[in-house]
Amino acid sequence: MAARRTPSTRATINDVAARAGVSRGTVSRVLNSEVYVSEAARTAVEAAIHEVGYVRNAAARNLVTRRSQAVGLIVHEPHSLFLEDPNIGSILLGINSALSEADYQLVSLVIDSDRDIARVAEYLTGGFVDGVVIISARAGDPIGHVIAESGIPAAFVGHPIDIEGIPYVGIDNRSAARAITERLMATGRRRIGMIAAGLDRDSGQDRLAGFTEALGDRFDAELVVEVPLYSYGSGVDGMRVLLETRPDLDGVFAASDALAAGALDVLREAGRSVPADVGLVGFDDSAWAVRTQPPLSTVHQPAGALGRRAAELVLAQLRGEDVGLGGTFLDTAIVWRASA
Amino acid sequence: MAARRTPSTRATINDVAARAGVSRGTVSRVLNSEVYVSEAARTAVEAAIHEVGYVRNAAARNLVTRRSQAVGLIVHEPHSLFLEDPNIGSILLGINSALSEADYQLVSLVIDSDRDIARVAEYLTGGFVDGVVIISARAGDPIGHVIAESGIPAAFVGHPIDIEGIPYVGIDNRSAARAITERLMATGRRRIGMIAAGLDRDSGQDRLAGFTEALGDRFDAELVVEVPLYSYGSGVDGMRVLLETRPDLDGVFAASDALAAGALDVLREAGRSVPADVGLVGFDDSAWAVRTQPPLSTVHQPAGALGRRAAELVLAQLRGEDVGLGGTFLDTAIVWRASA
DNA sequence: GCGACTTCTGTGAACGCTCCCAGTTCGGGC
DNA sequence: GCCCGAACTGGGAGCGTTCACAGAAGTCGC
Secondary structure (H helix, E strand, O other): OOOOOOOOOOOOHHHHHHHHOOOHHHHHHHHOOOOOOOHHHHHHHHHHHHHHOOOOOHHHHHHHHOOOOEEEEEEEOOHHHHHHOHHHHHHHHHHHHHHHHOOOEEEEEEEOOHHHHHHHHHHHHOOOOOEEEEEOOOOOOHHHHHHHHHOOOEEEEOOOOOOOOOOEEEEOHHHHHHHHHHHHHHOOOOOEEEEEOOOOOHHHHHHHHHHHHHHHHHOOHHHEEEOOOOOHHHHHHHHHHHHHHOOOOOEEEEOOHHHHHHHHHHHHHOOOOOOOOOEEEOOEOOHHHHOOOOOOEEEEOOHHHHHHHHHHHHHHHHOOOOOOOOEEEEOOEEEOOOOO | OOOOOOOOOOOOHHHHHHHHOOOHHHHHHHHOOOOOOOHHHHHHHHHHHHHHOOOOOHHHHHHHHOOOOEEEEEEEOOHHHHHHOHHHHHHHHHHHHHHHHOOOEEEEEEEOOHHHHHHHHHHHHOOOOOEEEEEOOOOOOHHHHHHHHHOOOEEEEOOOOOOOOOOEEEEOHHHHHHHHHHHHHHOOOOOEEEEEOOOOOHHHHHHHHHHHHHHHHHOOHHHEEEOOOOOHHHHHHHHHHHHHHOOOOOEEEEOOHHHHHHHHHHHHHOOOOOOOOOEEEOOEOOHHHHOOOOOOEEEEOOHHHHHHHHHHHHHHHHOOOOOOOOEEEEOOEEEOOOOO
């Protein structure tokens, strides 16, 4: 019985069995709370587990069950955006609570460099997780393709442009953008500009399309400026450009609250009063929106619900249900504050 | 050879071996890039891997190697704080980059409800991770104790009050608070208040202690207000209380930038000009600091470096090195902006 | 008193890897 | 021609579980 390799100090199911005077099988039955275990055996096993300090070896279990009871969340954001995007936290908590209720463990994997991509792909396909939720994937994202090919149950939050075969949840960006632009027009604004971002994703394109639609004949391409990120800094840059090309504008739709916050500071610097001279609206209803002066009118995005729904899509697939491949769109609401 | 159970569609190392016309052992050697593999065998195996679409089963590997090449990050924050704390993102990226370089996978586990605690504990002790970094643990945190007892290599970011035996990295909150308070005094302020938070952790207590120390004889307990969270909302509440009890104050040290941002809005509402009437300083040098009007003078916290250092402490333990049990303190710097 | 259940238990056989030992082959050096 | 070490390969054993099956013991109705 002498151990030939490392003595392996950890207690195994056999140690528990020996201590409790029963067999492996019975211990396993107790561990998995199956029926057909006598009360005496159960208590003896439970005591033994406590005495030898046993904890189940996950690797051995996963090997035979082919499941890990874990679901991955892939966050693939450039540095700055990840730090700023206020929705990610809410989405994450929504996912976590849905998984938690189903007794699945959420494990978040961040991709921050090219090195990370291969490692994460291996982690996912290697069986560490049973399913995966991907947020903010973008066109050409290699991880998305790895997942699509591997056939692991998955769901996107937000629709990636070029990956088919995976369900997703999102909001109807186009309608929301159209609605808030219309409301802005209804306040009497006539020369409305837009700071657009994220045009490499559906979400960004749809916000722009909704804006265009709302303006109809009045649309003027000169009043749209495209910036690279949904960030405060991009908002500053975008607003400067807009003010320079069209100093006569009287309304601005920023594609995110962070952009709007940046735009607001530029307007203030330029001596334009908001909302008296220029009406300004954002998108997201993030923490930003209530902290600017004046607070922002914006589109409320149900971030927590988005996460929860995506997690539920993965769980349903794990139960073997057919969830279809289309998108699920959750409702947005316009929040009218003082900035427009 | 007929499979008796589920057909198990996935290719195994045996399939690869058969295809390449070599043995399991040789395939394994190629997989782990060991020496003593002939060029012919290597190319044959690589081709076979590609042909059968083989990916290594992590569970089987972990079972025999007793390692997972993964390190956990435990985030245990109440809802609101988690969403607001701007440092968490930077810490996370710091940890990730250090682990990534050492070819370890970071998996983040969030604890958001009591249900989560037991599951996360099982996940950690079950062998899913080789080590763990804990951020923002607080007194009595059960996860901290589970980790301490299990003996799994770990490191804290920020010092927990009641857990010994685990190394940690942090900043010298007391010195930093003293320094910024002194700078505030040097601008001629005489009645300086403080909005204190997080007094259930060392960090919060130390910031208060540093403030008290700097004031010396001039310290006046009436000028300190304690709030529950490091949040914008708490800053609003705290500042209202301070203004009511001591309308004559001319300086405020807020224990975080978020608190300071809340305080700033209250001061503005009350018609006090910052910095003319009241000098205001924060703590963290977060995204908040540069976006208030005026931008905040504050203490720069090296969040990314904190994360990186904590990860390195775990990696060192994984290599079998002795890292000691004390704390590592990284330097802070005062950033002087317009608010004081 | 016997068969048919129900309840409970033990054990062999995987799961898919890595590790290690025992070969086998090959090329020099004497 | 022989020996020896280096280079390479195959395969048995084992990691710690779960699963399926066989069987033991107890209960019940007739």
